[in-house]
Amino acid sequence: MKKFVLIIMVLSVFALNAVARKTPYLDRAEQIFQKVWDMYRVPKYGLFSEYYPNTYKPDLTYFQDNTGKKAQEVSFLWPMSGVFSATNVLMEFNKHKYIAFQDSMITAVGYYYDKKRTPPGYQAYPLRLDKSDRYYDDNGLVGIDLIDAYRTTKNKEYLIKAEEVFTFINSGWSDDFGGGVSWLEGVRDQKPACSNGKATVFCLKLYQMTHDKVYLDRGKLFYNWMMSHLEDSTLHVIWNSLSTVSGKPDKVFYTYNTGTMIQSSVRLYKITGDKKYLRNARRLAEGSYNYFVKKTDKGIPYIDDLPWFTVVLFRGYQELYAVDHNSKYVDAIITSADWAWENARDESGLLYKDWTGRKDEKKQPKWLLDESCMAELYARIAIIKGEMK
Secondary structure, three states: OHHHHHHHHHHHHHHHHHHHOOOHHHHHHHHHHHHHHHHHEEOOOOEEOOEEOOOOOOEOOOOOOOOOOEOOOOOOHHHHHHHHHHHHHHHOOOHHHHHHHHHHHHHHHHOOEEOOOOOOEEOOOOOOOOOOOOEHHHHHHHHHHHHHHHHHHOOHHHHHHHHHHHHHHHHOOOOHHHOOOOOEOOEOOEEEHHHHHHHHHHHHHHHHHHOOHHHHHHHHHHHHHHHHHHEOOOOOOEEEEEEOOOOOEEEEEOHHHHHHHHHHHHHHHHHHOOHHHHHHHHHHHHHHHHHHEEEOOOOOEEEOOOHHHHHHHHHHHHHHHHHHOOOHHHHHHHHHHHHHHHHOEOOOOOEOOOOOOOOOOOOOOEEHHHHHHHHHHHHHHHHHOOOOO
16 A cells, blocks of 8 residues: 555656646747748748748838838848847757757848948848848847847857947937937938837846946936937837937837837846836836737737737836736736637748737738747746746
């Protein structure tokens, strides 16, 4: 009888360990990540296609001049950065498994590097295929990805590259309208949240990795400019940009702009211990939740914005959750992502742009950024759920 009880106890321990080892969100992240590499990879260039299938070449509308620019044989920098970001998060789970992918992304982003213009920086399309514009928000993304890669590897080459990005972004700073950088190098018609918000996050991450006060001081300058010029004082979300022509804000709201400032607020709180930054993060989190989070007729929360925009908001929510343990904000997006997994995927397993599944997107081409960001999102949820191996 004692032997039987012992066997039951041992089996129970094994069963509990098996349950503990379940990693549903990490499994989703890895599944989507692998699909991106299998379906979007363009081996000839070591890069990725803008859409799947790669025969789909629509007009692209995310440039300063939106006329006549179509998808090309490989993607522009912004969509590809989504793959880099997802790789960096997955590195936190298994460095041995993902280091080769990260090495590939370092090489891939290097194809966009332009040192012919001064200072060096990253242009929107691979240099060997065409000359293109250089955007400050794109460079902010590259800088964030590089410093995140440095954090997981301690490869000093990545830090050097990140510091070079800092120099490029800094070169776009102008003191008119209180400071900040524009969107496109050489064009000063606006000072957008996308460029300045990413620069804020980037500077603070640089400081946390180097403890060089230059980065903290510049991060605070970007932060203070954003909060004083682009926060809506009633809704507590971040406006899209400040026009340097009219001097008025473009009162359009996108989730990711508020997300970067929540993330920056939390990081400044952790760096300085000043609770005003934590109050700012909580105010922006509540404002963005009230403004962006809607519910379907089935009571499922959703956000009507680009998936990647929502993932950047989630980054802010995740960092706030790690500090104050209020799951209200992360739970809304997790529930939405759960619904998407079950109700908004096509036959190949790619996710819809509309996570509610109310629009039939089974046969629609899928954008690289919409898919790569989901690998990042599910990996981030896996961290919250304690699925780190």
